[in-house]
Amino acid sequence: MRIRVNPIDCKAHGVCAEMLPEWIELDEWGYPILDGEELPEQLMAHARRAARACPTLAIVLEGGGR
Amino acid sequence: MNATRVKAAPVWERRLLATVDDGPDLAVHQQHWGPLPSARAPELLSAVQASGLLGRGGAGFPTARKMLTVAAARGRTVVVANGAEGEPASAKDRLLLMRAPHLVLDGIQLAAKIVHADEAYLVLHGGTGTTEQVYAAMHQRRDRVGVELRELPAAYVASEESALVHWLSGGEAKPTFTPPRPFERGVNGRPTLVNNVETLAHLATIVRRGGEWFREAGDADEPGTLLVTVSGRGVDRRVAEVPTGIRIGDVLERAGVDVAGSQAVLVGGYFGTWLPADLAAQLPLSHHALRAAGGALGAGILVALPRDSCGVAETARVAAYLAAHNAGQCGPCLNGLPSLAGALNALATGRWDERWWPALERWMAVVPGRGACRHPDGAVRFIASGLSVFAADVAEHRAGRPCASVSSPALLRVPAVPPAWR
Numbered sequence: 001m002r003i004r005v006n007p008i009d010c011k012a013h014g015v016c017a018e019m020l021p022e023w024i025e026l027d028e029w030g031y032p033i034l035d036g037e038e039l040p041e042q043l044m045a046h047a048r049r050a051a052r053a054c055p056t057l058a059i060v061l062e063g064g065g066r
Numbered sequence: 067m068n069a070t071r072v073k074a075a076p077v078w079e080r081r082l083l084a085t086v087d088d089g090p091d092l093a094v095h096q097q098h099w100g101p102l103p104s105a106r107a108p109e110l111l112s113a114v115q116a117s118g119l120l121g122r123g124g125a126g127f128p129t130a131r132k133m134l135t136v137a138a139a140r141g142r143t144v145v146v147a148n149g150a151e152g153e154p155a156s157a158k159d160r161l162l163l164m165r166a167p168h169l170v171l172d173g174i175q176l177a178a179k180i181v182h183a184d185e186a187y188l189v190l191h192g193g194t195g196t197t198e199q200v201y202a203a204m205h206q207r208r209d210r211v212g213v214e215l216r217e218l219p220a221a222y223v224a225s226e227e228s229a230l231v232h233w234l235s236g237g238e239a240k241p242t243f244t245p246p247r248p249f250e251r252g253v254n255g256r257p258t259l260v261n262n263v264e265t266l267a268h269l270a271t272i273v274r275r276g277g278e279w280f281r282e283a284g285d286a287d288e289p290g291t292l293l294v295t296v297s298g299r300g301v302d303r304r305v306a307e308v309p310t311g312i313r314i315g316d317v318l319e320r321a322g323v324d325v326a327g328s329q330a331v332l333v334g335g336y337f338g339t340w341l342p343a344d345l346a347a348q349l350p351l352s353h354h355a356l357r358a359a360g361g362a363l364g365a366g367i368l369v370a371l372p373r374d375s376c377g378v379a380e381t382a383r384v385a386a387y388l389a390a391h392n393a394g395q396c397g398p399c400l401n402g403l404p405s406l407a408g409a410l411n412a413l414a415t416g417r418w419d420e421r422w423w424p425a426l427e428r429w430m431a432v433v434p435g436r437g438a439c440r441h442p443d444g445a446v447r448f449i450a451s452g453l454s455v456f457a458a459d460v461a462e463h464r465a466g467r468p469c470a471s472v473s474s475p476a477l478l479r480v481p482a483v484p485p486a487w488r
Contacts, residue, residue: 006243007396008438027432031397 002062003039003047005032009058016059019050078320079283081291082267083307086165090199092206095168102172103273107180111137114180114269116277118289123148123262124335124365126288126353129269132259135249136181139257145178145186145211146234146253149196149263150218152225153335154387154479155367157303158293159263163196166267167203171213173266176273178211181259185211187234188263189225192217221485222336222391223441227260229393238487240393241439262365264293285311285352292351296321298328298370299477308351315347318370329373330455332478334364336384337444339451340377343370360451371477376469378459380478381452382407382414387480388445393487399442402433406449413460416468423464 003023005016012030023043024032039047039061051059080086088094105113115130136143147170151159162170174186190196197215204213216234218224224239231248233239235255252258261269268290272280281289288310294317296304304321314333318325331346332338339361341349349355353363371377389403409426412418430450434443453460459469 005436006438007398007436008243010397012397027398028428029397029401031401031436033432033436 001039001044001047002037003034004037004060004062005034006058006060007031009056011056011058013055015053015055016050019053020046023047024050078306078308078312079291080307081271081283082162082166082169082264082293083305086161090165090167090203092168092203095166099169099172099271099274102175102270105273107137107182110176110180110273113273113277117268117272117280118277118287119265119268119272119280120288120353121262122264122268122292122365124337124363126363129261129265132249132261133177133180136183136257136259139181139249142185142256143181143183144253144256144258145174145181145183146230146248146258146260147174147177147186147188147213147263147266148225148227148230148260150189150191150225150230152222153365153367154481155297155303155332155335155369156295156365158295158305158366160191160194160196161305162263162267162293163190164199167200168207169267169270170263171200171203171207171209172270173261173263173268174213175209175211176269177259177261177266181257183211183259185253185256186213187216187253188213189216189218189230189234191220219486219488220481220483221393221487222388223393223439224485224487226439226441228439230260231258233488240395240487241437241441243438284309285350287354288352292366294351294366294368296323296368296370297477297479298323299372301370303479311350311352311355313347314349314351314368317351318347318368321368323370324372325370327372328370329375330371330377332369332371333367334362335367336388336448336478337440338362338364338367339447340371340381340455341451342455362447369478374471375474375477376414376459376472377452377456378410378463378469379414379472380476381449381456382410383476383480384478385410385445385449388441388448391485392441392445393439396437396442398433398436399445402429402442403445405429406433406446410449413463414468414472416463416466416472418464418466420464 120126248258328343386407389407
């Protein structure tokens with residue numbers, strides 16, 4: 001599964017970094033920095049939860065089934 | 067660098083610019099080029115394929131491949147000719163539109179035929195005279211597909227492909243999150259072919275003279291001629307048509323630049339890179355050679371910086387312009403570029419505090435690759451090349467000894483108008 005951030009929608013709420021700290025950290029302005037686009041299998045459930053929790057729905061998950 | 071690719075071309079053949087001295091009239095155009103061939107779409111496309119033409123807007127993508135993708139799309143498609151020339155150091159698109167508009171208009175018709183488009187736009191910058199000139203040229207013709215002239219708001223990123231499409235669909239001239247790319251879903255949701263006006267002008271020559279003719283000039287892998295815009299001391303955006311693969315030093319000298327008196331050359335525009343002048347002068351003017359040297363050909367922009375100019379100040383001024391022209395959409399860019407520009411300004415003008423250096427390096431590392439478009443990537447590439455090529459001056463500035471020429475007139479043009487998006 002691929003994970004991306006829609007940088008236009010992202011408003012630096014930082015929820016994603018709280019819910020997926022293994023993969024996402026925040027820059028000094030509060031915007032997410034991802035550890036790559038290909039997400040490991042064991043983080044997929046966390047990633048889906050983080051995507052649903054994002055207040056602006058800026059986390060984009062592609063492929064990997066549901 | 068592959069020396070065998072460098073061609074000696076004492077006399078450079080003018081193709082796109084063959085008629086510029088005779089004026090922009092249809093009669094002049096037809097006299098030189100003859101009528102527009104009535105070939106069908108597949109024949110036109112195979113001529114483009116045989117030519118090996120690469121897009122002249124900066125990215126150098128194979129034109130035939132882009133056209134094939136749009137042509138294969140279902141339903142009605144759109145052609146957008148990009149003549150807005152967002153690069154302040156470029157003047158080639160304007161020259162083409164002012165002096166050879168019928169080549170561009172021919173190219174639009176041909177592209178529309180190839181991708182079966184029934185709608186076409188020609189996007190220009192207002193206040194440059196091009197709208198009036200192209201309008202006059204359009205009234206000398208009877209074209210199958212109507213072309214709508216549109217004046218793009220003046221902002222550096224407005225001529226980025228997704229921004230153009232968004233604006234033509236009624237939005238602001240700001241980049242959008244991709245995919246979908248314009249060829250998938252473009253103007254008003256239709257598959258859209260966006261081509262630079264020089265690319266379209268080449269198309270108009272290729273269908274008349276053939277792909278083989280096109281390949282007679284230039285580098286075998288990136289054939290044809292290329293319009294370049296050269297600036298330097300006493301040389302303000304001089305446009306020349308040159309075969310690809312020619313030595314950059316030859317291009318500069320022919321344009322009247324004192325190469326020996328230059329310390330660096332900005333290649334590729336404000337998303338491009340500074341290269342040391344002695345290195346740049348030896349390189350062939352091609353995508354692959356410049357990429358191998360850590361640069362980019364971009365839209366054929368060359369600016370030579372004299373030895374007594376301050377490269378740090380030039381870099382800082384352009385960084386401030388690029389920061390001001392971010393679209394205000396993506397956090398890393400809208401925060402990062404002004405931070406970088408502020409630090410560079412302090413460095414250039416002697417208000418530097420050494421504690422800022424780690425932040426400057428951190429911003430250059432975290433800002434690229436995180437925007438919807440390539441604006442942050444291009445801006446950081448430009449800044450990084452300046453800090454590297456002018457490293458000796460940077461060290462002096464960091465030590466509190468800015469160059470004496472820091473306040474001398476800028477060589478790189480930076481429009482003073484704030485960006486507009488509608």
